[in-house]
Amino acid sequence: MVVGPAHHYGVNVSDIERSIEFYRDVLGLELLREEKELSDHHEELLGVEGVEGTFAVLEGNGMKFELKSIDKPSNKSINAMRSPIDVGDDHFCWEVDDIDAKYEELTDKGVEFLGEPKSVGTVKSRVAYFYDPDGNVLELVEPE
Structure with missing residues (x-):
């Protein structure tokens, strides 16, 4: 079995309003879903107890971008610690x-x-x- 076409790309961000402005106003993506609170089922979906935050969805040329900002529990940015050759999400x-x-x-x-x-x-x-x-x-x- 082969997986289907790409549906969306998810990006965790520190400031959802700033990221919406970047992806919409700088890169030209269309805002499909305004900033909205994560629902209760995200705790189960993400496997993280007590998760709270917001998300928004943008689209450009058929590809959707889901921006997610987690308020609780506390989190950290891994970008300052990683190199372009480290294992993980690259680009x-x-x-x-x-x-x-x-x-x-x-x-x-x-x-x-x-x-x-x-x-x-x-x-x-x-x-x-x-x-x-x-x-x-x-x-x-x-x-x-």
Whole structure:
């Protein structure tokens, strides 16, 4: 059995309003579901006792992003401790038609990139990596 198409990508964030502004206003995703309290069943779904927080859902080009901000129990950001080669969630990637133009547009909006767009011959593409407000790594790719 093969799994179906991707449904959504989940990102834990420290400040849901700031992240909504970034994903909506900077990256251009559409806000599908406004910030809302996590329901009681999230405690069972996440396997964490006493979990409280909020979530919102955005969409861009058919891919949904679920942003989740956990208020209780206390949590920490792992991004400051991890390297781009550590095991775990690495990045999410969007395809763009003109990576140089998108790089300039996002840089002008204050987005922090790891470097300028570069050609990667093994995947016949140009790529550029950048951070969201919590240090989650995102990528742009332009097929050559």
